[in-house]
Amino acid sequence: xxxxxxxxxxxxxxxxxxxxxxxxxxxxxxxxxxxxxxxxxxxxxxxxxxxxxxxxxxxxxxxxxxxxxxxxxxxxxxxxxxxxxxxxxxxxxxxxxxxxxxxxxxxxxxxxxxxxxxxxxxxxxxxxxxxxxxxxxxxxxxxxxxxxxxxxxxxxxxxxxxxxxxxxxxxxxxxxxxxxxxxxxxxxxxxxxxxxxxxxxxxxxxxxxxxxxxxxxxxxxxxxxxxxxxxxxxxxxxxxxxxxxxxxxxxxxxxxxxxxxxxxxxxxxxxxxxxxxxxxxxxxxxxxxxxxxxxxxxxxxxxxxxxxxxxxxxxxxxxxxxxxxxxxxxx
Amino acid sequence: xxxxxxxxxxxxxxxxxxxxxxxxxxxxxxxxxxxxxxxxxxxxxxxxxxxxxxxxxxxxxxxxxxxxxxxxxxxxxxxxxxxxxxxxxxxxxxxxxxxxxxxxxxxxxxxxxxxxxxxxxxxxxxxxxxxxxxxxxxxxxxxxxxxxxxxxxxxxxxxxxxxxxxxxxxxxxxxxxxxxxxxxxxxxxxxxxxxxxxxxxxxxxxxxxxxxxxxxxxxxxxxxxxxxxxxxxxxxxxxxxxxxxxxxxxxxxxxxxxxxxxxxxxxxxxxxxxxxxxxxxxxxxxxxxxxxxxxxxxxxxxxxxxxxxxxxxxxxxxxxxxxxxxxxxxx
Numbered sequence: 088x089x090x091x092x093x094x095x096x097x098x099x100x101x102x103x104x105x106x107x108x109x110x111x112x113x114x115x116x117x118x119x120x121x122x123x124x125x126x127x128x129x130x131x132x133x134x135x136x137x138x139x140x141x142x143x144x145x146x147x148x149x150x151x152x153x154x155x156x157x158x159x160x161x162x163x164x165x166x167x168x169x170x171x172x173x174x175x176x177x178x179x180x181x182x183x184x185x186x187x188x189x190x191x192x193x194x195x196x197x198x199x200x201x202x203x204x205x206x207x208x209x210x211x212x213x214x215x216x217x218x219x220x221x222x223x224x225x226x227x228x229x230x231x232x233x234x235x236x237x238x239x240x241x242x243x244x245x246x247x248x249x250x251x252x253x254x255x256x257x258x259x260x261x262x263x264x265x266x267x268x269x270x271x272x273x274x275x276x277x278x279x280x281x282x283x284x285x286x287x288x289x290x291x292x293x294x295x296x297x298x299x300x301x302x303x304x305x306x307x308x309x310x311x312x313x314x315x316x317x318x319x320x321x322x323x324x325x326x327x328x329x330x331x332x333x334x335x336x337x338x339x340x341x342x343x344x345x346x347x348x349x350x351x352x353x354x355x356x357x358x359x360x361x362x363x364x365x366x367x368x369x370x371x372x373x374x375x376x377x378x379x380x381x382x383x384x385x386x387x388x389x390x391x392x393x394x395x396x397x398x399x400x401x402x403x404x405x406x407x408x409x410x411x412x413x414x415x416x417x418x
Numbered sequence: 419x420x421x422x423x424x425x426x427x428x429x430x431x432x433x434x435x436x437x438x439x440x441x442x443x444x445x446x447x448x449x450x451x452x453x454x455x456x457x458x459x460x461x462x463x464x465x466x467x468x469x470x471x472x473x474x475x476x477x478x479x480x481x482x483x484x485x486x487x488x489x490x491x492x493x494x495x496x497x498x499x500x501x502x503x504x505x506x507x508x509x510x511x512x513x514x515x516x517x518x519x520x521x522x523x524x525x526x527x528x529x530x531x532x533x534x535x536x537x538x539x540x541x542x543x544x545x546x547x548x549x550x551x552x553x554x555x556x557x558x559x560x561x562x563x564x565x566x567x568x569x570x571x572x573x574x575x576x577x578x579x580x581x582x583x584x585x586x587x588x589x590x591x592x593x594x595x596x597x598x599x600x601x602x603x604x605x606x607x608x609x610x611x612x613x614x615x616x617x618x619x620x621x622x623x624x625x626x627x628x629x630x631x632x633x634x635x636x637x638x639x640x641x642x643x644x645x646x647x648x649x650x651x652x653x654x655x656x657x658x659x660x661x662x663x664x665x666x667x668x669x670x671x672x673x674x675x676x677x678x679x680x681x682x683x684x685x686x687x688x689x690x691x692x693x694x695x696x697x698x699x700x701x702x703x704x705x706x707x708x709x710x711x712x713x714x715x716x717x718x719x720x721x722x723x724x725x726x727x728x729x730x731x732x733x734x735x736x737x738x739x740x741x742x743x744x745x746x747x748x749x
Contacts, residue, residue, distance in 0.1 A: 130645040264649035264665060265642070272652050272661065302637055306670070309640040311596070313647045314461040318595035320648045321603050324655035330603065334595060339637070 112145035117214035120206035122250035125367035138199035142214035147190035159197030173215035176239035204370035206251030212239035217415035258414030283385035296371030332364035443476035448545035451537035453581035456698035469530035473545035478521035490528030504546035507570035535701035537582030543570035548746035589745030614716035627702030666696035
C-alpha cells in the first residue's frame with residue numbers, strides 16, 4: 088500500500104478544488120481474488136498476483152461519469168454508468184466526499200474472465216475505486232473504500248458481500264469477521280504458499296450458484312465447518328501449511344456447488360495426487376484452486392487439470408501465483 | 419509440562435516391572451476448564467488456575483482398581499470402579515499398555531462443583547490419567563492421553579467430546595479442529611487475559627443442556643458463527659483483546675441455553691457495564707464467565723454477579739484466574 092501512497096504524493100494531487108484536476112489521469116490494476124477458501128463461506132478471501140483488471144481514469148471538465156471503453160468482456164458489460172459496478176461505486180464514493188459533480192472518463196480493460204468465480208466484478212470495482220482515490224489525493228487506508236466496493240458487488244451479484252472486494256482492496260488474506268458492523272481482519276499467511284487456479288470455461292452465474300445452497304443445515308455439519316475455519320486461521324498464523332491443508336474441507340457448500348463444475352471430484356483427485364495441499368472451489372465457481380508448497384507443483388497441477396479438461400472438450404484458463412499482499416496498484 | 423516431567427524423573431519411575439511400583443504414590447491436580455468459549459461450540463476450550471480436582475493414586479499389590487475415597491461430591495459420584503470416569507479412563511490406559519492387571523488405590527478429592535459447566539468430570543479424569551502416567555514413568559506428551567480421557571467423558575456426559583478434557587490435559591487454549599481423525603491445536607493467548615467465573619448453584623445437567631440445542635440451524639447464523647470463531651482465533655494469535663471480545667458472540671447455542679440460567683441477560687448487562695471484554699456461558703452452564711483485561715475488573719465483576727444472585731436467593735461460587743498454561747501437575 089505504501090508504494091501506492093508514495094506515487095500519489097509524487098503526482099501532487101492532494102485533496103484540492105475540482106478545476107485543478109481536469110486532465111489528470113491514472114491507470115490502476117486490481118487483482119483477482121479467491122473467496123470462501125473452502126471452509127470460510129462468505130467470510131474469507133485472498134488476492135492473487137494474476138489475473139486482474141485495469142482501469143484508466145481521466146478527470147474531464149464535463150460533470151458526470153462516462154465509460155468510454157470496455158475491452159475483454161465480449162460486449163457483456165454495460166457502458167451505461169448507472170449500470171456498471173465500476174461507475175456506480177465510484178459515484179457513491181464521490182457523493183460521499185461531496186464531489187458528485189466531478190467529470191470522469193473511465194476505460195475498463197478486463198484482463199480476466201467474467202463469471203469465473205475469481206471476483207471479476209470486484210477486481211474492476213476496486214480498480215475504479217483505487218483510481219478515483221488516487222486522483223483525489225485521498226491517502227486514507229484503502230480499506231475505507233470497502234463500503235463503496237460493496238455497493239458495486241450488491242449490484243453485480245445481488246448481495247453486498249465483501250469476501251472478494253476486501254482482499255482485492257486490502258491485498259493478502261482477509262477475514263470478514265462481521266458484516267454488521269463491518270469488521271475486517273487481515274490475516275498473515277506463509278510466504279511460500281502457492282496457488283494454482285484453473286477456470287473451466289463453463290457458465291456458473293453467481294446468483295444461481297448462491298441459490299442452490301441450502302438455507303437450513305445440520306448443527307453437526309456447522310460444528311465441523313467452524314472447527315475447520317478455526318484450524319485454517321490457526322494454520323495461517325502458525326505458517327503451518329499442513330494444518331492449512333487438513334482444515335480446508337467443506338461439508339456444506341462444496342457438496343452442492345461442485346455439481347455445477349465439470350468433473351470436480353476427478354480434478355480434486357488429480358490435484359491431490361499431484362502434491363496439492365488442498366483443493367476446492369474459488370468463490371461460487373466454476374474456477375477451482377489448489378494450494379501447493381512450491382511453484383513447480385502449482386504449475387504441474389494446472390497443466391494436468393487443463394489437460395483433463397481438454398480431454399472432456401472444455402476450454403480453460405490457468406494462473407499460478409503466490410498470495411498478493413499489495414492489492415490494487417497504480418501501473 | 420516440562421516441570422511435571424522433571425518431577426517424574428526425580429521420583430525415579432521409568433517404565434518398569436509391576437512389582438517395583440507397589441507402594442508408589444502420587445498426588446495430582448487437574449484444572450477446571452471453560453468449553454465452547456461462546457462462539458466455539460464443541461471445538462474450543464481453555465483451562466483455568468482454579469478450581470480443579472485432586473487425585474491421590476497408590477500402586478497396590480492386589481490387581482484391579484479400588485476407589486477408596488471420594489470427598490467433596492456430597493455422595494453423588496460412584497465408588498464402583500466400573501462406573502467412575504476416573505477409574506474407567508485409567509483402566510483404558512492401563513489396558514492399552516498391557517498393564518491392565520496392576521493394582522491401584524484411588525482417592526478423588528473434588529475441589530470444584532459437579533454439574534457446574536466447568537468440566538468437573540474432565541478435571542477428575544485428567545487428574546487420574548496424569549497420576550497413572552506419572553506412576554508408570556510415561557514421559558510422552560500428555561496429549562497422548564486424550565483418547566482415554568474422552569472415554570471417561572463419554573461415560574460422564576453421553577458423548578465423547580474433547581473441549582473440556584483437551585485443555586485440562588494440555589493446558590492453555592485449545593482448538594479441537596476435528597474429531598475424526600482427532601486433530602487438536604494449542605492456541606496462544608494474551609498473557610493479561612483474565613477470566614471471572616461465577617457458578618450459580620442451580621441444576622443444569624449436561625445431557626439436558628445438550629438436548630435442547632437445535633439440530634437444524636440457518637446457514638446465515640452458521641456464517642455469523644464461523645466469522646466469529648475465526649475472529650476469536652485471530653484475536654488470540656494477534657493478542658488483540660478487543661477483537662477477542664467483539665468476536666465472542668453466539669447466535670446459535672446461547673439463545674437456547676441461556677434459558678436454563680437464572681437472569682443470564684441481566685448478569686451479562688452487569689458484567690459488560692463493569693468492564694468485561696466478553697460474557698457467556700461456560701460449557702453447558704450454569705456457570706458463566708467474563709474475560710477482562712485485569713484482575714481487579716475480574717474480581718469486581720464476580721462480586722457484582724454474586725451480589726445479584728444473592729438478591730434472587732441463589733447461592734454461587736466465584737473464581738478469578740488467568741488462563742492456566744500448565745494443565746495437570748503433581749502436587
